[in-house]
Amino acid sequence: MVAFYLYCASFITYAIAVGGKRWSNRKPEDHTRRWGKIGFGLAVTGWLAHLTFFFTRWYGGGHIPTSNMYEFMTFLGMAIMLAFIVIHLIYRNMLLGAFALPLVIIIVAYASVFPSEVQPLIPALNNVWLKIHVTTAAAGEAFFAIGFAAALVQLIRVVDFNGTDKAAKRSQFWTEFSLFVIIVLVGFLVAVFAFRGSGYEASFSQEKTTIDDSGTEYTSVKEVKYSLPPIVAPYNSETVKFQAFLGMKEPLFEAPAWMNGVNAGRKLNTVIWSVIAGLVLYGLLRLLVRKKLTAAIHPHLSDIDPDDLEEISYRAIAIGFPIFTLGALIFAMIWAEIAWSRFWGWDPKEVWALITWLFYSAYLHLRLSRGWQGTRSAWLAVIGFLVVMFTLVGVNLIIAGLHSYAGAE
Incomplete structure (x- = not known):
């Protein structure tokens, strides 16, 4: 909870860095730098609290806390924060946190939907290769998340909201829709916690x-x-x-x-309730800003170089890809051979892990060999992370298989 509230405070601080520079008496770059440093400090402090939670739960439970949906999603949130810290230290971009922190907040809040009790491991899960497989796969996905955040900022930055031609309207729609998908996830959390708090059953x-x-x-x-x-x-x-x-x-x-x-x-x-709550939340936000949400965010990104965002997105994915390859494929196959006496079994999670790997392989190939840069590269990064989220959430909770997490019910 300490980590969660520090992440929320960090996001608010980054939002001030992005949105408050026009009303500050300081120069815009000084305002952004000042509040960005405060936001980064809060984020690092939150991550240290999160890390403390991780190791104390590991010590108290007797096994690495990645064995059920609650533990895995909290670990993924911690991994995304670590990926953000690494990318921030490389590029010193003060505004990326305004879009990376909401991802962490949503994932940690999503984890709290599931039972948080420490559960004993079944024999198939009590293996060192599983620990290596899960942690490295999550670390790779964490860098994909940062690539997604940078790509989404890039797309909002370059959209022509004054354009009336078909291409401009299409870009406006799909960037707004990408933001709407995130709001639907928030709507799901709002609906669950609201009715849970009221004791509905x-x-x-x-x-x-x-x-x-x-x-x-x-x-x-x-x-x-x-x-x-x-x-x-x-x-x-x-x-x-x-x-x-x-x-x-x-x-x-x-x-x-x-x-x-x-x-x-x-x-x-x-x-259905997630979509309803998301639509209500989206409608309230539209009434508040009286325009498309991406159009309201766009003016605050004018000082950002979209080429820098594209480089950050590419670099994050380039770091995450070999880590994901090791964790989600190679280490996973070693564990599968030990647990089920076969390297590959076409389980739904295995299939979608392979689809994710092939997608990011295509992303790197198209960007490096075919010159797919700019908005095309950004859209691939956004779509790729949607594939990751379906692999994490959709496959675990909807499609039955050997990889269905404990606590998913």
């Missing part, structure tokens, strides 16, 4: 039929609990408990038949 009994290899049919009934008002009920279920919300006394519809997993309906319900 609903539950359903769901009947599920399975057929084994011999053709025998089994029927089981499981209880599905919701912490968000059920817009969508689980497939083939009956209501056990329902708290009315805004006049809604029953779910609006049932999940389709093909979504017959025990938690499929609840996950769809969560996605």
Whole structure:
């Protein structure tokens, strides 16, 4: 919690560095430098608190804290902060923190959605190669996150918001949409914590039929609990408990038949609430600034050289790529051979890790060999990190597989 609040204070300080320079009595560069140094100091202090949490939990739990979704996401947030510190020390860009810190804050807040209790390791996870695999893979993804932040700033910086041609409107739309996706993630957190704080709860009994290899049919009934008002009920279920919300006394519809997993309906319900909360939050922000959010941010980035941002994004990805290659592929294969007696098994997480690696391989190839620089390179960095986030969140929580994290339910 100390780390989280220090990260929030650091972000506010960086926001002052970006947005307050026009109202400062100092020269704009002096104002930015002063507040940027304060923001960086708070970020480093927060990271040291985060590091203290990591090692004390490791000592108290008896194993490296990356074994469930809560631990992994908090570790990823810490790794992103370390990547930001490294890139900042190389380039001394005072404004990158205004866009890197929100990522860390969102990821740490997202981690707190999951159960935080220390859980014992199953035998397959109690191996040194797993520790090496997970930590190095997360470190590589952390540098991809910094590359994403720099690329997004670059895109907002170079968009022509006065242009009316098709190309300009397309650029305006997609940069705004990229920011909207981040706001939807924030909306998810707002919805979860708001209803959790109010003590909302609903539950359903769901009947599920399975057929084994011999053709025998089994029927089981499981209880599905919701912490968000059920817009969508689980497939083939009956209501056990329902708290009315805004006049809604029953779910609006049932999940389709093909979504017959025990938690499929609840996950769809969560996605719908995330979009609703994101739209409300986005609408409030639009009312506040009375223009597109990217158009409101754009004037404050006029002092930044977009070529510098493109170089930062490329350098961060270039550092992260070999680390990710070692962690997500090579070390992962060694652990898979030890745990499951095979190097590769086409598990969903393995497939998406390979897709991520191939995407960033293409990014580096196109940038170095084909001269894809500027906005094309920036868009690849943004899309690449969206692939990373789907690999981390979508595969872990939606697609069942051997890599589904404990605590993901």
